[in-house]
Amino acid sequence: MSALELDISLPLIRHKVMKLLYFAWVRERVGSESETRDIPVDVTTVGALKTWLSSIDEGYAYAFENPQIIRVALDKTLAEDDAPLGDAQEAAFFPPMTGG
Amino acid sequence: MSALELDISLPLIRHKVMKLLYFAWVRERVGSESETRDIPVDVTTVGALKTWLSSIDEGYAYAFENPQIIRVALDKTLAEDDAPLGDAQEAAFFPPMTGG
Amino acid sequence: MKIKVQTEPFDAGAEITALHAGNPAIGAVTSFTGYCRDEGGQLEALELEHFPGMAESQLTAIAQEANTRWPLQGITIIHRYGKLKPGEPIVLVVTSSAHRRASFEASDFLMDFLKTKAPFWKKEHPANPSQEASWVESKASDDADADRWKR
């Protein structure tokens, strides 16, 4: 039966699991340095992921209040807001870097 | 008597004594690293001093065959060809510098 | 190429000597050391946070980019993290080349890129205990410095 087959496969495509890392004041505002979350399947880009995270609670909303200044690395490589999440396992969020 | 006074003072104004220093291949061509010479009173500039030195002998002529590339320092300060000798005590002659 | 991210201090002189050792084709070694300033007595300590793994990979990528741009004989980058006191060294960049221009420009480039592309963040702990610690904001001048190398 095709309806049953669809039901079985649905949980596999409705979300993806990602490890999320936060650094510096993004970490402090979010209140966590690392977590694993189910990401909805319609969240397909870095920018959409920021928007989705900012809706979680007040801490996330504060961390992402100026989403354009938050830098993102997918699997430890910098990615712009329009970059697709693709099959990245990890996304890290942080302020502009101030090393050196 | 004014004629006598003139005779006495003449040797004082006919030349000036300078210490001359030579470095690198200028030194090798001249065959001396240091000497004291009576400079004729009509040799009043750095350029004129180069011309006068080049007439001393073959070694000096060889050292100053391209006078424009020879650098000169009067009392340890770089001086261009049109600089007056003034009351400089020392003139040094050398090729373009290659330190560092 | 030597890339280190560590808490321990480093010895700039030893790194210069090591980068030059046994390579008589090297005519020029440039080093840059960045230190924690005391900000006129206002600063108690600087806390450096980093992203382990990505810090090393970004520094390596920046060094590889420098190698494509200049004929270098060697690159050493050491970046510390943790809590540092005023006067302590934070970062070291050493480059070697046959001639001085490549060595100077590559060190300058590495520092500019490291400031804007390597995942380190500084938090200032003020000497006055009634003031709160605050994150250092990125400087527009650092972005402008990095933009000098665009091509």
Next chain:
Amino acid sequence: MKIKVQTEPFDAGAEITALHAGNPAIGAVTSFTGYCRDEGGQLEALELEHFPGMAESQLTAIAQEANTRWPLQGITIIHRYGKLKPGEPIVLVVTSSAHRRASFEASDFLMDFLKTKAPFWKKEHPANPSQEASWVESKASDDADADRWKR
């Protein structure tokens, strides 16, 4: 300001440490070390002749000029003379400042000016004993480098 003209080797690390010591306003120290190259095995030794007295006064004048152009905390220049073997250090320039740009630019400037304005001359002694020693000719590129700083 520390200016030395000497035959003995120098210790770049010790000079970096000395220039930074006890001054927590310093955020940046740049060093440049120039070494004798072996020119692919062609060179036996480099002989450096200098004009005593003028070498020191010219290096001092160049350092003073750097001090007027950049907000520096310190300058160290050491230049060796005599016969040097491949691999041996010839010249050291160290500058310190609150920020990196001043320190980088001042070191670069000092090296360019030192090459064209300080009375030192290099004679190359070839490894092949049948070849004669020859004076190093000044390079047009060195003049061009120095011209970058004209104003």
